[in-house]
Amino acid sequence: xxxxxxxxxxxxxxxxxxxxxxxxxxxxxxxxxxxxxxxxxxxxxxxxxxxxxxxxxxxxxxxxxxxxxxxxxxxxxxxxxxxxxxxxxxxxxxxxxxxxxxxxxxxxxxxxxxxxxxxxxxxxxxxxxxxxxxxxxxxxxxxxxxxxxxxxxxxxxxxxxxxxxxxxxxxxxxxxxxxxxxxxxxxxxxxxxxxxxxxxxxxxxxxxxxxxxxxxxxxxxxxxxxxxxxxxxxxxxxxxxxxxxxxx
Numbered sequence: 001x002x003x004x005x006x007x008x009x010x011x012x013x014x015x016x017x018x019x020x021x022x023x024x025x026x027x028x029x030x031x032x033x034x035x036x037x038x039x040x041x042x043x044x045x046x047x048x049x050x051x052x053x054x055x056x057x058x059x060x061x062x063x064x065x066x067x068x069x070x071x072x073x074x075x076x077x078x079x080x081x082x083x084x085x086x087x088x089x090x091x092x093x094x095x096x097x098x099x100x101x102x103x104x105x106x107x108x109x110x111x112x113x114x115x116x117x118x119x120x121x122x123x124x125x126x127x128x129x130x131x132x133x134x135x136x137x138x139x140x141x142x143x144x145x146x147x148x149x150x151x152x153x154x155x156x157x158x159x160x161x162x163x164x165x166x167x168x169x170x171x172x173x174x175x176x177x178x179x180x181x182x183x184x185x186x187x188x189x190x191x192x193x194x195x196x197x198x199x200x201x202x203x204x205x206x207x208x209x210x211x212x213x214x215x216x217x218x219x220x221x222x223x224x225x226x227x228x229x230x231x232x233x234x235x236x237x238x239x240x241x242x243x244x245x246x247x248x
Contacts, residue, residue: 002209005216006047009223013040016223020230031086032226038079039219045072047212048129064123069130073151074110080158080190081106083183083222087165101161109154113147120144131197131211155194163187182225189218 016036023029044050045068058067081102088094088102117123120143122130166183193214 002212005213006043009043009216009219010040012220012223013037013043016227019227023230028086028089029230031082031089035079035082035086036219036223036226038075038082039222042072042075042079043212043215043219045069045075046130051126051128051130059126064118065126066117066122066130069122070114070117074113077106077110077154077158080155080162084158084161084165087162087168087183091165091168102158105154105157109150113150113154116143116147116150120147122147152194152198155190159187159190179225179229182221186218186222189214189221193218 013036017033017040020029020033020036023033045054050068050072051066054068055065059065085098085102088098121141122144162183166180166187193211196209196211196214
C-alpha cells in the first residue's frame with residue numbers, strides 16, 4: 001500500500017513539474033513549482049528506504065544518523081512556507097507581512113531545529129525509521145522531544161497560515177477557488193499525517209503508515225491541481241503558443 005502511494009505521489013509530482021517547466025521565469029508562478037519540488041524531495045528523504053542509503057551517506061560524512069529526515073522535515077516546512085508565500089503574493093494587503101509571518105519564523109525555526117537535533121539520541125540511532133524510535137529509551141531523549149515539539153509546532157503554524165490564505169481566496173476570486181479547495185484538502189491530509197506520526201510516541205503503531213500515505217495524498221493532490229491550474233491559464237493562448245513555438 002505504501003509503495004503504491006509513493007509511486008502515485010512521485011509520478012504526479014514529476015508530471016506537474018514537466019507541465020510547469022515553463023514557469024521558472026514567472027515570479028508569481030515559480031513559488032508553486034518550487035513547492036512541488038520540495039514536497040517530492042521531502043517525501044523521498046523521510047521514506048524508511050532512504051535511511052540505509054542516504055541516511056548512511058550522511059552518517060559517513062557527518063557522523064550523525066537521520067540527517068536525511070532532518071533535511072526532509074526542513075523541505076516540508078519550506079514547501080508549506082512556499083505555497084503560503086505564493087498565496088500571499090496574490091493578496092496585495094499581505095505582501096508587506098511576508099517577512100514577518102514567513103521568513104523570520106522559518107529561518108529561526110530551522111536554526112533551532114538543527115541545534116536540537118544534533119545532540120539528540122535520534123542522531124545517534126541507526127534505526128530505520130525516526131518516527132518509530134522509542135524516544136524514552138534514547139540517550140538525550142529530551143533534545144529529541146524538544147525537536148519534535150518544535151517541528152510539529154512549525155508544521156501547525158505554516159499549515160494554519162496556508163489554510164487561512166486558502167480561505168481568503170475562497171471568499172475572493174472565483175477563479176482561484178479550485179486551487180484553494182485543494183489547498184484546504186492538502187492541509188487536512190497534512191494534519192492527519194501529523195497526528196498519525198505522533199501515535200507511535202503514545203505506544204500506538206496500528207495507524208503509523210497512514211502518516212506517510214496522507215503525505216503522499218497531499219503531494220499528489222497539490223501537484224495535480226497546480227499542473228491543471230497552469231494548463232487552464234494557458235488554454236486561451238494555445239494557438240499563439242503553437243504559432244510562436246514558445247516553451248510553456
